[in-house]
Amino acid sequence: MTSLIIWDEAPMDNRFAYEALDRTMRDIMAYDDPEAEDKVFGGKVVLLGGDFRQVLPIINKGSRQDIVQASVSRSYIWKECKIYTLKTSMRVSERQGERQKQLRHRQFNEWLLAMGGGTLEAKAEGNEDEATWIEIPKEYIGGLGELKLETVVSEMYPGFKQRYGDEGYLRERAILTPLNETADYINSYMTELLPGDEATYRSCDEICSSSTECEDHFTSYPTEYLNSLVLQGLPRHELKLKIGMPVILLRNISPARGLCNGTRLIITRLGKFIVEGKIITGSKVGQNVIIPRIVMTSSDTKISFILKRRQYPLRPCYAMTINKSQGQSLDYVGVYLPKPVFSHGQLYVAASRTTSPEGLRFYIDDRDQMYPGHTRNIVYKEVFTNLPN
Incomplete structure (x- = not known):
């Protein structure tokens, strides 16, 4: 009796999940309509929502090619899809506030899209084959000098000892980091600060x-x-x-x-x-x-x-991994990078969780890097080949 199936964050899931659903739906619908066996998803309408700039399917020990090939855009189902492109940012609005604010938000959104699409100017470090190091604008760099967790916490959770029980205060902010180990360390540190x-x-x-x-x-x-x-x-x-x-x-x-x-x-x-x-x-x-x-x-x-x-x-969530943050909207986002990101779309996901450019801060440990103020932005551009510009 279903008329519509909605599958959100579609690019995150392995294409085999969609192909399994396709075969299942064909079998079910063919029970009453033999012709449904030859229709994708048994003739049912399936709406796939998502952004290929974001995190792709996770393949344990998989290569770049394995990850791209696991994308739904590489499935036989993809040629049956009609693609609709959404062009209005729902997090950082370009239609509210003063004209100067609208312009700033528009520039921020364009910067995010360029980051996610891999079109920002990038540099190669050492003997790297691909240029992946991009410069983060100074206005988004948090902390001064050596990267310390105390500095990150004091900037992202100002007045924590007085406001630790404020729901709105906790709802609107989080520290994002690539690794579970780092998130656990930050959460342990914050737990010690919490009385009780x-x-x-x-x-x-x-x-x-x-x-x-x-x-x-x-x-x-x-x-x-x-x-x-x-x-x-x-x-x-x-x-x-x-x-x-x-x-x-x-x-x-x-x-x-x-x-x-x-x-x-x-x-x-x-x-x-x-x-x-x-x-x-x-x-x-x-x-x-x-x-x-x-x-x-x-x-x-x-x-x-x-x-x-x-x-x-x-799991405590004063800090969370970038992958886990996908789908969240936050007023204040601290991107904590003691080590750079390691997979497609992670930097874009982290930066795009904020609802305003004023609420975004990067904390980068660049002491041993060739380019100060830079961080790695990994984009598998080949995943966009079957998509409209």
Whole structure:
């Protein structure tokens, strides 16, 4: 009975996901209409939304070619797509405020698009084959001299000791960084600054029985080893929380109640078996919700089995990874780069989360770089070959 399927952030997903949906829909629709077997998605309308300047599918240990080939624009489905281009920025408006402000916003949006498209003037460092180092305008550079976390925090969270409980203050700002390790370090630092008692919640880990045919797997890995695993998309074994801390959901729990992957909340109560929080983003802002422990499984190919981890699907979000920030809108964005970005679209995603150019700051460790004030901007231009200009 479905008339329309909407798939947002389409460029992030592997093309095989769309091809699997295509085959499934053809089989389902052919039950009543044999001709549907020859129609893409069984004749149903599917709306794919997204921006190919943003992060592409993640391929573990994949090369540049592997990542580009995994894009939906390389699928057989793509030739059946009608492409519509949106040209109005919804975050940084060019139609509000004084004329000078409109002009500044227009220039900022053009700079972002040039960054995402790889058309900004770039330099090559050392023996690099491709020029990837771009200059960040001085007006967007934060901090002076040596890059210190204390400086970043004081500029991005001014007056934190007085405003740590202010919902609006926490909602409108975040520090973005490429690596999970860096985000965890910043969140640990901020947690220490937050007054109050800390609660530690430990996960229950086990090996999924469907992932191995050998019973020895269940006894050959000690519990301590399973607890030590840090895997993509899973919360840590030890989750340390405080009342007043902002957190981000890692799973869809109840979309109808606003509990979706990427929703941000503030912790309001820490119980023995439940965590209570107040939603600060999305359509259900202000609602108090209870977050249960749930069982999550890993999809990481670095291990030879599937790990089942029962834990709260939460992560502190004073800082978050650039990939996790995709879809967020923030008034104040600090892009913390002790090391440059490492994948297509990351720098563009980080810079485009802000709602105004005044709210963007880059923190770059350029002491060992050939070009001060520059950072790496990785763009796989070949992914745009099947797209309109």
